[in-house]
């Protein structure tokens with residue numbers, strides 16, 4: 001029986017490998033798969049061969065209404081709504097896989113569907129009452145209502161708790177005033193999940209979520225934004241002027257809006273991750289086709305080592321990202337109580353892997369890649385946003401590391417408390433001290449207990465599994481060392497937290513890869529899974545190099561010099577022009 005309260009990565013930071021969470025690699029429920037396969041095929045039929053349309057919509061900067069109608073007809077707005085309400089009833093795995101398939105063709109379409117299901121109406125699914133669901137599900141499933149998520153404001157981006165939109169309690173309704181910016185689907189949505197202050201304007205915690213519909217007097221939207229990428233997808237400001245929002249449209253608990261927003265974003269991350277994986281598969285196809293067709297120096301450019309290196313790395317990145325995205329989608333389907341750090345990890349890894357792939361695919365295409373005639377430059381523009389929206393990768397790195405460091409700090413605080421209370425409660429105090437000393441000793445000598453080993457890995461992956469075990473000890477020691485070095489000042493030590501997050505990201509993704517390759521070796525046999533085994537070997541080697549570098553840099557770094565240089569530049573600018 002799985003313990004659903006466990007977070008694999010948070011345990012890992014304490015040196016414990018909860019391998020049951022990752023092994024065996026999650027498989028889709030056969031019933032769901034049976035439903036999914038024809039949908040994937042139909043998506044290809046629907047979108048394949050329409051590159052000229054995608055390009056034209058990118059140039060004009062919006063979708064024609066006929067395309068939105070086609071998406072409705074296809075049922076793409078009902079992916080996560082129960083079939084009893086007219087949806088497809090997909091769990092997060094099937095949902096993520098569907099977005100992957102759409103994103104293989106066009107990112108603007110994927111983001112239109114994703115903003116509706118991943119964030120726009122997900123609050124209704126997670127926190128809505130039966131009455132609220134009955135009121136909106138069917139119209140959302142059919143796409144009669146398209147949904148949008150309204151959190152960001154001109155002065156509140158990453159610092160979401162600082163929003164200024166207010167919802168004042170007027171007895172039978174809330175009076176909503178404020179404005180939101182850069183809202184995906186803003187121009188085509190009728191259903192808005194809106195976050196507003198319900199307490200003191202200055203109080204950061206008193207946020208609530210509301211269902212607001214386009215027909216409420218006082219709701220309006222701006223013109224479509226002129227963006228770098230995802231140009232066809234609708235992005236607008238949304239304004240609320242004395243909007244009377246009925247009491248029954250409160251979504252989730254009063255003043256519990258921050259938690260509602262974070263839960264929506266966590267739960268929806270496998271949509272964005274799936275989109276990144278789909279785009280990477282498209283890039284791999286395009287770049288490898290070009291590499292085999294384009295001749296230079298009398299041979300295909302794909303025969304040169306540097307080009308092979310790029311294509312091979314794209315494959316490793318895509319496999320790794322897909323392994324992590326599908327693992328987290330499965331964790332949220334179980335559901336585990338807390339997979340928020342794992343979900344943040346997949347968003348950071350997949351969005352950065354896609355960015356690297358888009359850059360390298362364009363490089364493989366050479367000058368042609370820079371021409372607007374080919375799709376590489378559009379893909380590069382389209383995918384850049386993934387590192388920014390739904391939580392920037394910087395904020396998510398802080399969240400990933402600080403959550404883990406807080407856990408470790410809790411352990412250290414317990415120990416400190418036991419020390420101060422040692423004379424009052426000698427037995428309890430010594431017990432805690434003993435446990436902690438044992439843990440540290442275990443990290444140091446590489447002692448193997450049940451939770452120190454990745455024994456579920458396939459025998460052919462023994463080297464990689466042992467590396468994982470070693471790096472887990474390094475991670476636990478790193479957390480301990482960083483906390484001892486910076487203490488409660490850790491919040492302001494972003495170089496250190498960034499390194500810790502990077503190690504956690506690499507180890508979680510490696511764990512997912514090892515689980516997936518283990519299943520592949522078991523099911524297909526070593527011959528048929530030989531390339532997947534190679535992917536695991538390559539990725540593990542890259543993780544080892546990166547982790548060792550991060551570890552070294554805890555003490556050997558130029559962090560303070562770099563920060564000083566930035567401060568100087570804020571004051572004086574760049575002052576080293578050569579005459």
Ligand SMILES: Cc1cc2nc3c(=O)[nH]c(=O)nc-3n(C[C@H](O)[C@H](O)[C@H](O)COP(=O)(O)OP(=O)(O)OC[C@H]3O[C@@H](n4cnc5c(N)ncnc54)[C@H](O)[C@@H]3O)c2cc1C
Pocket residue numbers: 115148149150151152156157158159181182183184185227230235385388389390391392393394395494
């Ligand atoms: C195309 C597009 C679609 C969007 N769709 C939606 C939507 O549907 N709904 C919605 O509500 N919002 C949406 N957004 C807004 C998006 O979520 C925000 O842009 C994002 O949260 C970042 O906020 P910001 O742009 O204000 O950046 P800022 O918060 O100003 O950050 C600027 C930079 O500073 C960094 N930074 C900020 N704080 C810290 C810190 N403490 N430590 C280190 N670095 C920090 C950030 O990582 C970033 O690199 C969309 C944005 C775009 C561009």
